[in-house]
Amino acid sequence: MKLVFFRGKVPNFGDELNLHVWPVLLPPGFLDEDESELFVGIGSIIGDHLDPQARKFVMGSGYAGYMGLPDIHDGTWDIRFVRGPHTAEKIGVSPDLSICDSAVLLRAMELPAPAQNVGVAFMPHYESLERGMWAEACRLAGMTLIDATQPVETVLAQIQGAELLITEAMHGAIVADALRTPWIGAKPIYSGHHMKWLDWSGALDIELRMHQLRPTSLLELYIAMTGRGGGQGKAGRLNEMPLARAPNWVLTHSAARHLQKMATLEPQMSSDSRIAQVTERAQNAVEAFVRSRVSVG
Incomplete structure (x- = not known):
């Protein structure tokens, strides 16, 4: 399963977070270069530019209109959660799936020490x-x-x-x-x-x-x-x-x-309560996805 995210002429923090978050939170070897299955992660990456034949697993991504609107009901999409209610409405999934941008999962990781004198x-x-x-x-x-x-x-x-x-x-x-x-x-x-x-x-x-x-x-x-x-x-x-x-x-x-x-x-x-709630829901969604893949394997 290949991780897909936007990469332009220069690195961009929001998109590069994919390489910081997913290799840590997913089991070793979970991601590879197999393009028949795509792990759609952090960023406004939902769109019709993704391989129509590949199986696409969406984990907290968003739709921003940069690309065309995909048909996520064509049998190749597995939406685990999306960035927010606008994305859920645009692509036509339940608002219950609008948990948060998956960069919130940084809260579940070890982070570098805060910089001084910022x-x-x-x-x-x-x-x-x-x-x-x-x-x-x-x-x-x-x-x-x-x-x-x-x-x-x-x-x-x-x-x-x-x-x-x-x-x-x-x-x-x-x-x-x-x-x-x-x-x-x-x-x-x-x-x-x-x-x-x-x-x-x-x-x-x-x-x-x-x-x-x-x-x-x-x-x-x-x-x-x-x-x-x-x-x-x-x-x-x-x-x-x-x-x-x-x-x-x-x-x-x-x-x-x-x-x-x-x-x-x-x-x-x-609010502290809301950020804690969405973090837990995002973690649960990722863990459930990993379990489903392990059981299939």
Whole structure:
């Protein structure tokens, strides 16, 4: 059974969690390279891009509309649980299966020690690191930048050590909430990433408050205004030209001041009882799946 998850040009914390979580929680040798059976794990990975002939086992994944909607009733899908109620509704399964994003299972694992002297931190979406000037904005704001492209252990230690996490990356909020670090949700500059936040937060009964970010570059400003997140063409080329330095400087300083204001907002967190409940349900679902496979074997 092969583990499948999204992997782009650069590592991304939320997706790379798959390699951190599943080899620890599943029995040795449970995962292999047999593509006739797919283990569909952490991330917005449910879609019609997966092999239609393969047997697909879904363990806390989400549907975000990045790919086409699959027919999960075609006999090749085994849905053990999904990220949240939006996913359950879109793919047509019982809302009882909307337990939580399976990154919550970090709570059942041994974790790296919290990083020291993190203070208030900001975690951009990994795409924003390339499109914007967030390292400089964090420096100006006096905050720690948490880079979603860094090793999972590094990011986990920083999230655990943060006094407060402001995050544009959804898995920044998911992990912060699981590990009980107060967090403030920042609405992704690219609007295509908005809906999945509501999916996850709905599973935890969180009345989600998302706060607007200010762009740090002309390219981010263009994306925010147009809702286009793919190839930016002329806007992307303009962002790298000497002509863009002055407006990017202004935008970055404005974004830094806005981050400082965001840090004064009231943070969010699911209740202790709710996070414990969904963690137990997710663990039970994984354990039941493993037992079913062992008995079949």
